[in-house]
Amino acid sequence: VSAVERYLAELGAALHVRGGERRRFLRECGDHLADAAAERGEEAAVRAFGPPPEIAAAFDAEVASPARRVVHVHHRRGGAHDRWLDARADPRVLARR
Amino acid sequence: MPSMDIRTHLAESHPLYLDSRCMVDRVRGELLRGHLDGLLLAVLADAPGHGYELSQRLTQRSGGEIEVPEGSLYPALHRLERSGLVASAWSYREGRRRRIYRLTRAGRRAAGDARQEWRAFSVAIDRVLGAAP
Numbered sequence: 001v002s003a004v005e006r007y008l009a010e011l012g013a014a015l016h017v018r019g020g021e022r023r024r025f026l027r028e029c030g031d032h033l034a035d036a037a038a039e040r041g042e043e044a045a046v047r048a049f050g051p052p053p054e055i056a057a058a059f060d061a062e063v064a065s066p067a068r069r070v071v072h073v074h075h076r077r078g079g080a081h082d083r084w085l086d087a088r089a090d091p092r093v094l095a096r097r
Numbered sequence: 098m099p100s101m102d103i104r105t106h107l108a109e110s111h112p113l114y115l116d117s118r119c120m121v122d123r124v125r126g127e128l129l130r131g132h133l134d135g136l137l138l139a140v141l142a143d144a145p146g147h148g149y150e151l152s153q154r155l156t157q158r159s160g161g162e163i164e165v166p167e168g169s170l171y172p173a174l175h176r177l178e179r180s181g182l183v184a185s186a187w188s189y190r191e192g193r194r195r196r197i198y199r200l201t202r203a204g205r206r207a208a209g210d211a212r213q214e215w216r217a218f219s220v221a222i223d224r225v226l227g228a229a230p
Binding site: 011021024025027028029031032035036048049050051054055058059061062063065 | 147148149152166167168169171172173175176179193194195196
């Protein structure tokens with residue numbers, strides 16, 4: 001088993017998300033590691049990618065979090081600006097749309 | 098001094114030095130994480146690209162100073178895509194399939210906003226840290 005295959009197995013084991021998002025994430029990670037390994041070697045590629053539990057946890061957290069949307073907010077002065085807003089954090093802002 | 102670099106020597110002989118180095122590294126890591134979305138938008142503003150290309154652009158444009166775990170780009174790209182700032186599709190290049198990311202119109206505006214906000218922030222920080230005592 002190569003270092004990249006071992007890494008992907010660890011990443012998959014640590015990942016909680018299932019279905020299409022899981023498949024796509026693992027496929028992209030595999031593509032990335034193949035490119036990196038071709039340039040720097042497998043060991044360096046997996047080291048630069050980060051610890052599997054941390055990467056898996058970060059992706060799980062993103063999938064689980066509510067989607068953030070860019071909304072158009074009109075300020076009293078200064079015209080309109082696009083802002084990152086978390087709908088759950090500040091529903092009042094979304095209500096102003 | 099035999100083959101010991103100055104940082105190792107200071108860390109061993111002055112524990113406070115080690116603490117300050119750890120703090121600087123931690124702050125640097127947190128800053129990078131906090132600005133990862135803006136950094137990705139900036140490198141995507143150059144041209145569409147797949148994840149590995151984007152990580153290479155980050156390294157090249159920062160002169161090797163920016164080193165984030167490359168795997169952490171994918172949760173960030175997922176976040177940007179869900180937010181409507183980035184779109185992606187599978188594509189075939191050089192006989193290999195890749196997921197190619199590109200900025201949406203909203204993403205292009207957000208990249209400009211991130212650049213402006215960073216300039217204002219860095220000017221403010223420089224006024225404090227860069228000022229001679």
